[in-house]
Amino acid sequence: MNFSSKLLENAVEEFSKLPGVGKKTALRLVLHLLKNSSAEVHQFSNSLTTLKDNIKYCQKCHNISDNNVCEICLSPKRDSTIICVVEDTRDVMAIENTHQYQGLYHVLNGLISPMDGIGPADLTIESLLERIKSGEIQEIIFALSATMEGDTTIFYLHKKLKDFNIKISTIARGIAFGGEIEYADEITLGRSIATRVPYENTLMK
Amino acid sequence: MNFSSKLLENAVEEFSKLPGVGKKTALRLVLHLLKNSSAEVHQFSNSLTTLKDNIKYCQKCHNISDNNVCEICLSPKRDSTIICVVEDTRDVMAIENTHQYQGLYHVLNGLISPMDGIGPADLTIESLLERIKSGEIQEIIFALSATMEGDTTIFYLHKKLKDFNIKISTIARGIAFGGEIEYADEITLGRSIATRVPYENTLMK
Structure with a gap:
């Protein structure tokens, strides 16, 4: 130019x-x-x-915040026994928009990706382990992208967490609501059959 | 959000x-x-x-410049008897990239568009007329978009300029080089037949 x-x-x-x-x-x-x-x-x-x-990052969950501890971590209305582990602040915003989750978050600030030179030490994993060691946590939910990096990170974290006496879950994967079977990709469709759930469980409580 | x-x-x-x-x-x-x-x-x-x-705008051609008069207007290598009238600085850059034009420019800073409330007074038309009155200019080339706004602006300027003893032209419109007849729109194709040119004229000199 x-x-x-x-x-x-x-x-x-x-x-x-x-x-x-x-x-x-x-x-x-x-x-x-x-x-x-x-x-x-x-x-x-x-x-x-x-x-x-x-800009500050919440000392507890590492989410972007204007203060040292974010509003979600400070709120007495949130269930402080559950932590949802996410990649970044955008995922917190996406989940908050659903109004379906009342627990706390933990922002990893990335995913393990050897290709990009990002290892466990680059993420806030130590801080997550310390939160769990403090004893109050009863459940960890992984809400990470269904990519190789997301799966690698879940695999790594699961190994680190399995000795603690806590429930570990991942968000459900499958055909999106409104999604047509015909257009679903093979892997998603195959997995959604393999991990099928009892009909009663799909009804909103 | x-x-x-x-x-x-x-x-x-x-x-x-x-x-x-x-x-x-x-x-x-x-x-x-x-x-x-x-x-x-x-x-x-x-x-x-x-x-x-x-940011400064060239006092002569109104193009974006770091100085009071832009490099193109100052250059002794440019043909100062021809002015190419364009909408904005992006068009100057596009034409300069072709290396096919050695004259000067005049940047209108917009096109006449009654829908958007842009009239002739909002453009640098007065300044263009003054440049022509100074006497050195022999040809004006309109290089404006082939839209209603572009055509309106050319129509308005042509009325203002027709009493001066100068050549007035517009850039050629037609099927793009590499363009297939089959996929050309009807208006372009129709016009390109109506305004067909002698084969000799299409050979690069």
């Missing part, structure tokens, strides 16, 4: 580092922002630097 | 104002940036505010 301005080129360069944003999209975004007032552009920039400079 | 952090929510809010970026994508982008070092995040933010605070 032939940029008429070095400043424009710099900004486009920075934006094109974002995931899924190429040079052309970056240029479109930057030119869009340029049309805004100076105050709006500064507000956009500040929202990001303020976040980066002031 | 249930954000665990007000700061995170603010940043996502700002990013989701970008064109084509919804809340989910905004969250993905912000979390990606959060993984970078503080220095990198500040560099990202600064690239944008520095651009906004220091």
